[in-house]
Amino acid sequence: MYPNSPQVNTQPQHPFLVNQEDEIDLKVILFNYLQYWPIILICAFLGVLGAYFFNQFTTPIYKVESTVIVKDEDKALGADLFESTGFAGLQGKSNIENEIGILKSYSLAIATLGKLDLNVQYFQEDLFKINQIYGNYPVFVKVDWTKKQAVGGLIKLEVIDENTFQLSIEDPESFQIFNPQDPNFKSRVELFSLPNSVYTFGELIQGEFYEFTVEKVSALPGEVLFFQLIDTPSLALSLVEDISVSPSNKQSSILNLGLETPLRRLGVDYLNQLMETYLQRELDEKNRTSENTIRFIDQQLSGITDSLRGSETKLQQYRSENKIFNLSQEGSIIFERLSELEKEKSAAELNLKYLQTLRGYLNNGSKGDLVAPSIMGNADPLLNALVQNLSELQAQRVQITANFTEQTPQVRDINAKIQSVANALQENVNSAITNTQNVLADVNSRIKMIERDINQLPQTERNLLGYQRQFTINENIYIYFLQKKAEAEITMASNMPSNVILDYAKSGQLPVAPKRSLNLLIGLILGLILPIGFITVKDFLNTKIEDPKELEKQIKVPLIGMIGRNGSEDALPVLNSPRSSVTESFRSLRADLTYLSPQKENLTLLFTSSISGEGKTFVSLNMASVFALMGKKTILLGLDLRKPRIAQDFGLVNDKGMSTALSSSISWREVVKASGFENLDIILSGPIPPNPAELLLQEKFGKIIQEIKKEYDVVVFDCPPVGLVSETKELFGFSDVNFYVFRQGYSMKGNTQVLNNLVEKGGVTKIYGILNDLHIDKGYGYGYGYGYGYGYGYGGNSYGYHEEVQLPWWKRALRRRS
Template structure:
């Protein structure tokens, strides 16, 4: 049985819930105009925001990052010791692309020293390459930055330059690439200038040039142009916001995306950034070849003068001595001299390299690449490996310095390994120099023997051999160096970049504001806002507006409905309009009361409500009137002793009434007043007493009701509101 009751309760709850939802739906449908208004307002707000919002365009490019055997492979070994592996390699490359240094190089490469704008409909629009003029800065002069300078084009030859006064203006030194701490103040200017004419004032020096591609038929007058000289640090920060993502986890192809208000500039920047990244990594790959060429060029420059002098002496000797025949002994000494000079040249080149390498590893920065020993003909396996390892780690350090701090664990490990390699190279150099010294000493010993034999020859032959020895020595070194330079040049020119651009940025797509999405959101908000408002108002509504509202808060049966009447109509509607709908409503209530009370019983009815002006008196007098029309003797009593008004509706006096009866001043017959309608009497409230509650609670009131039951078939009490006073 309990289970059945629970099911019934659940059904009632579900039914009530469905009724509530249905009621809520009807409320929303009845307030449809709110939805229309809110949707229109939301769409207007959307279009306003879209109109005045700064658009954002996204440019994308794709780069293939290859795993090479140099930097990435070496870094992989290092990262694996920390558990990073190839993921860390990849992050280093991404970090390098996103670095501030790389961004600034791209900004400089694009010559983004000046921004160009055009005013249109209270908005500033960056026109970038669409500006009819270019601003050429004097890069050797300080420039006032971040201050708008207006340009009014008068013709293709002249324009008006103007700008406002400014205090504490900042200046940028493009030569030193730095923003100055000192600030300047200047007054506004307005000056007519010719295109191509230099302007210098207030910490600025520049000139405007009309673009070559400007169409002579185009009219650029009456258009508000202005430009701003950029603080490179600020403009770099604006561009320092690239987003990089892998296409998928299995590949090393990345997407580089950049958002910016100007469509063309976004495309140019992302393409320039990719180009610079490819160029830098290619430069790093050719680091050793480039360093070798620089080193060899320096050595060639040193030996060139000696070779030229030796060649001049040789030519002068040949001019003076047309033909000299070297005999057998002289020929032998000549060949031996060539052999020894070749050895001496080789040892000299090695010694020069050892000195260079020792100086290189003792320097603090070691920015220039190191030359490999094998390039200089040094075949020592250990030294070649050590120098190669040093070059690799220096490249890694340079790459990591862009993306990490000196406190980074991997960065510190690379520094430690570099220091260890430098120590090993220093020890190896000392050992090799000892070997080279021994070889040089042996060559010197043999040359001393050669010189003793040479002194026995005639002076002409001896001079020829000495000149040839000197020439041979310098020529051997010169030829050797040129050969090594050619090899390094071939290696550099035949190298290919480790990474390549798969797809350049072509068109920057608009990503903000998203018109379709924002319009949908605007419509959704236009629907949601009034729906939420109506829902909250519906949930918080404590007004009684329907039968269901009464049934929710009370178990008392409902005996009828009374519609509202216009304010200007008679309140005694039962007598004024006996055939009206409202009169029929009172007849229905009369019938229901009779059904509830039963036949043959006196009807004692109290009419009250929670608040004033709810219609208590209106209900009381019309209910009494409709009962009297059925032939029942009826009396209505005005129990609102604080605010008497019932007598007004019947045009009766209020000098005697309930209050005078309860205090014993008047008898019952004296306070009962007969109305103009049959079977309907009234006891007015009477004069306002000082103690209404005590009078109503008195025994006289109980006696009054008892006596009236004997005289009348129906007694109607018109009472005050129950929520404000206790009389009711």
């Protein structure tokens, strides 16, 4: 408040306003949004409706799950010798991360798809979309994947009758050409087409980029469906992306497999086949050693069989020709001793041959197939453990390189371990070869000693001993190989996968997507947020004065009152509608003047604004009217010489007025016009002069005002906008109380600075703000009747004292709560 301006609010505040500023602010914000409640409600409904249609038109996605137990294998014989070498962690232990990589590998997906027929996908059209189907196909499309095929696009099939059908291309630009000679790279085709659109079931349909037949299963005439060709590499890549593999927990060796798919049965079939292929792959890895052993033995048997057959033929022929069948007692003893040594020699030679083969394997950079030493009769536990460990490391390398490149740390680490085991194995093999050669040399020397005894035998018996000796050596080797081959075959037949399928694939009954309830909630939230956000941004960017409380904070003078919106076209509601709430606003303002200018019998009021259209004329003429109704002799002066309006509001002719009195010798009394209402006279602005500012600045104007003040109780100035013209600033000196009018939703927020400059720089005193055209639908919570309860004028209810304005239901409810 300014020193010359007394405290206006002498009435007690409304109880709701006492120490509840924060609550008022929240209520103002709530009112501001609730005035748009139909729009917010419609947007919320549209959001929920959009989410509902999204749920209806989106294909449901189901989660198919299965579990696999990854078991740890038993340690191999001699594996404890590697505890200090750092290789024990790989000995007989499954790497969970590697198993996950295998299950998600491209190669396993390719192997799985090779056992399923998924390269042709079938679709049926419903009311709004095309849905994929699986199983119970109306037709069956058989494709020759050894030829080039157009893949990726939809082909429409319409059954004409029992024997014929029609094909058409849905999107010719969506096709790509799959070449089986280069399966990982597909080429584009500009516009794919089928030359003949009508075909017979079972007919071979072929062209440059397609070759397939369509067989009828259960299709009926008029039935329409679609099919799409997908090459195995592309299908495998998509499935690898969709499948998930994870351990059930950090300490568990149980792997959970999951696949999200719109076709539950397809997902079940694929996961089950994937697990079967995974176990078969493990079994094939285990059988590889036995297969290598059998292959090695077969190679040896192919040579020893001919030797055995030849030695047997020679022995029988010699016996027949020389009529000798059995050795003498001395020859038999020598033969038995020689046979034992020959067995030792054969075993040593076989072991030496295996060790030399193993050394060649290592020298060739570990290329080829390893044969277990134990199968070949080598009982060295260290050598057995080294070979088995190397074989397992190489198998793990194959698994890892299916998912990682040579430069990744995992592959480099396994390569380093393979090299370390190979070096250790190389040293052990070299040592074993030397030892075996020494054993073989000892056996040979002992055989030579026995051969001296053989030379003492008769010639015939000596020759028989030689033939029988050769036959026995070959027979023993042959029997030995047959025995080892049988053992390897038994081992291979008894092999079982270490890992086990715990749960076969099963699908959930409810889809995991779309999440219907969540989508409806999101639709509702978006439907609320979007309009509320728009309203918030609109209010933030709004440069017009809306909130009376904000206006009160911005101006440096008191906001003395608020005038509600005039609900009719009548510019004089005070005179024509005395019981209206707008009239009551002016009465309240009139009552406040007894505090603003006490003990003054004559009162001069000035009304101005920043720009035209803010309602200063409406306020000034109704303010003059409210004093006239009180019985005060009142005169309204139209001082806006540039844009006069008072004449048309009172139905008068602006033929003479203040401009006439100032620019001629005519007395001001001669330009006074009756308003048609008791106690109210008017001096119109008169014809628009060429120099309005200069006319109002004459001494004559001051003399006229002095004379008018002597004859009238209340003088009301309707002045030009102070923000647009300069003469209004000079008129402040003739008034007792000045009013600066703002209009809600019309006046710019920057206009408050014009008023503040008048006070701070212009030295204008006793000036007060008025907010005109306050909308009840703006809902700022300042009470019923525009200004009642705001702190100025009559507080509280006005029921029965003026015509009531019906508030919206939500405002009435909030008022009752307050």
